[in-house]
Amino acid sequence: MWKTIKRWYHQLGSPRYFYRFCEAVLPWLVPVSLALLAVGLIWGLVYAPVERYQGDSYRIIYIHVPASSGALMGYIAMGVAGLVALVWRMKMAEVMLKALAPFGAALAAVSLLTGALWGKPTWGTYWQWDARMTSMLILLFLYLGIMALQNAIRDPRQAARAAALLAVVGVINVVIVKYSVEWLNTLHQGATLKVVGESSIDASMKWPLLISMAGLWLLYAANVLIRARTEVLSRERRSGWVRRLVRDEEA
Amino acid sequence: MSAPTLGAVWRASLRRELTLIWRSPADIVQPLFFFVVVVSLFPLALSPKPALLALVAPGAVWVAALLAVMLSLDGLFRRDQESGALDLLLTAPVVSVVPVAAKLLAHWLLTGLPLALIAPLLGYMLQLPVAVLDTLMVSVLLGTPTLTVVGAIGAALTVGLNRGGILLAVLVLPLYVPVLVFGAGVVRTALDGLPTGGLLAVLGAILALAVSLGPVAVALGLRISAGD
Numbered sequence: 001m002w003k004t005i006k007r008w009y010h011q012l013g014s015p016r017y018f019y020r021f022c023e024a025v026l027p028w029l030v031p032v033s034l035a036l037l038a039v040g041l042i043w044g045l046v047y048a049p050v051e052r053y054q055g056d057s058y059r060i061i062y063i064h065v066p067a068s069s070g071a072l073m074g075y076i077a078m079g080v081a082g083l084v085a086l087v088w089r090m091k092m093a094e095v096m097l098k099a100l101a102p103f104g105a106a107l108a109a110v111s112l113l114t115g116a117l118w119g120k121p122t123w124g125t126y127w128q129w130d131a132r133m134t135s136m137l138i139l140l141f142l143y144l145g146i147m148a149l150q151n152a153i154r155d156p157r158q159a160a161r162a163a164a165l166l167a168v169v170g171v172i173n174v175v176i177v178k179y180s181v182e183w184l185n186t187l188h189q190g191a192t193l194k195v196v197g198e199s200s201i202d203a204s205m206k207w208p209l210l211i212s213m214a215g216l217w218l219l220y221a222a223n224v225l226i227r228a229r230t231e232v233l234s235r236e237r238r239s240g241w242v243r244r245l246v247r248d249e250e251a
Numbered sequence: 252m253s254a255p256t257l258g259a260v261w262r263a264s265l266r267r268e269l270t271l272i273w274r275s276p277a278d279i280v281q282p283l284f285f286f287v288v289v290v291s292l293f294p295l296a297l298s299p300k301p302a303l304l305a306l307v308a309p310g311a312v313w314v315a316a317l318l319a320v321m322l323s324l325d326g327l328f329r330r331d332q333e334s335g336a337l338d339l340l341l342t343a344p345v346v347s348v349v350p351v352a353a354k355l356l357a358h359w360l361l362t363g364l365p366l367a368l369i370a371p372l373l374g375y376m377l378q379l380p381v382a383v384l385d386t387l388m389v390s391v392l393l394g395t396p397t398l399t400v401v402g403a404i405g406a407a408l409t410v411g412l413n414r415g416g417i418l419l420a421v422l423v424l425p426l427y428v429p430v431l432v433f434g435a436g437v438v439r440t441a442l443d444g445l446p447t448g449g450l451l452a453v454l455g456a457i458l459a460l461a462v463s464l465g466p467v468a469v470a471l472g473l474r475i476s477a478g479d
Binding site for chain 2: 138141144145148152153161162165166168170172173176177179180181
C-alpha cells in the first residue's frame with residue numbers, strides 16, 4: 001500500500017507522466033462529475049422531501065454545503081501542496097498550487113452568495129457577522145491574496161514558491177481565524193453531516209447532498225487537472241516531449 | 252576565515268538595525284503620526300458623543316495601530332535590497348534567520364513599542380474609562396510584535412515588486428484578523444468589567460507562535476524573492 005502511494009507520488013511528480021495521467025483520467029472524470037452533480041442537484045432541488053420548518057428554502061444546502069466544503073478542502077490542499085513545494089521543491093506541487101486557487105475562490109464566493117440568499121428568509125438578513133460566514137469571507141480574501149501574489153511575480157517558479165509560503169501561513173491562520181470569530185459571535189448551525197456518528201439529517205435528504213458533494217468535488221478535481229495540464233505544457237514547452245506532442249498534433 | 256558565533260551575529264545585526272532606524276527619525280515618527288491622525292478621524296466621522304466613542308474606541312485604536320504597523324513594514328527590506336545589503340545577508344555564512352530576527356526586533360522596538368506607549372492617550376481621547384487604559388496598552392503591546400512578524404512575511408514576498416504597497420495590504424490584512432479580534436476583544440471585555448486574563452493569554456499564545464516560527468518564514472520569503 002505504502003509502496004504504491006510512494007510510486008504514485010514519484011511518478012506524478014514527473015510532468016510528462018502527469019500529462020499522460022491527465023489524458024487518461026480527464027475523459028471520464030469530467031462526464032462522471034457532471035453526471036453526479038446533475039443527479040444530486042435534480043434529486044435535491046426537485047424530489048427530496050420538503051423540510052418541516054424551513055419549507056423549500058432549505059434546498060439551497062444542495063449547492064451551499066458542497067461549495068463551502070470544496071472551498072475549505074481546496075485551501076487545505078493548497079497548504080499541503082505549498083508545504084511539499086517548499087520542503088521538497090517539487091515542481092508539480094507548485095503547478096497544483098496555482099491550479100487550485102481560481103476554482104476554490106469561486107466556490108468560496110458561491111458559498112457566501114447562497115448563504116446570503118438562504119439567510120434572508122431564515123435568519124431575516126442577508127448578512128450577519130456570524131463565525132462561519134466571517135471565516136468564509138476571510139477564506140475568500142486569502143484565496144484572492146494568493147492569486148494577486150501569483151499575478152504580481154513574473155517568474156513562474158518564483159511566483160509559485162511565494163504563493164506556497166503564503167498558503168502555508170494562510171492555513172495556520174485559517175485555524176486561528178476560525179476560533180477567534182467563533183469566540184466573537186456564532187449564529188450558524190453546527191455541522192449536520194458527520195463522518196463519525198449519526199448524522200442529524202434524514203437519509204432522503206442526505207443522499208442527494210452526498211451525491212452533489214461528490215459531483216462538485218470531482219468537478220473541482222477535473223478543473224484543477226485541466227489547469228495543471230495547461231501549466232505543465234507551458235512550463236515544459238521547450239522540452240522534447242512537448243515538442244514531439246505538438247508535432248504529432250500538427251501532422 | 253571561521254564563521255562568527257550566532258551571538259556575535261545577533262548583537263552586530265541588532266546594533267546595525269537600531270542605528271539605521273535611529274538615524275532616520277522619520278521612520279519612527281511617521282507611523283506614530285499616522286496612528287494619531289487616523290484615530291482622530293473617528294470622532295470627526297462618527298460623532299463626538301462620548302458614549303458612542305467609548306463603544307467604538309477599542310476597535311478604532313486597534314484598526315489604526317494595525318494599519319500603522321502594516322504601512323511601516325512596506326519599506327522594511329526595500330532599502331537593504333536597493334543597497335545590496337539584503338543579498339549579502341542571504342549569502343553570508345550564517346543562518347539568515349538570526350539577522351532577520353534582529354531586524355524584526357529592532358523594527359518593533361522603534362515602531363510597535365511607541366504605538367503601544369501612546370495608545371492609552373488615544374484611548375483617553377476617545378473617552379475610554381481610565382480603568383481600561385492599562386488593558387488597552389497591554390493588548391497593543393502583546394499584539395504589535397505579531398503584526399510586525401506576520402506583516403514582514405508579506406513584505407519579504409513583495410520586496411522586489413513595484414506595486415508593493417497595496418499588494419502587501421491584500422496579502423497581510425486577512426492574516427491580521429485573529430490579532431485584531433482578540434486585541435480589540437480584550438479591551439471590550441475590560442470595558443464590560445469582565446476578567447481579561449484568558450484573552451490576554453490567547454494573544455500571548457499567538458505571539459509565541461509568531462515569534463518562534465515567523466522569522467523562519469520571513470527568511471524563507473526573502474530567499475524566494477531573491478530568486479532562490
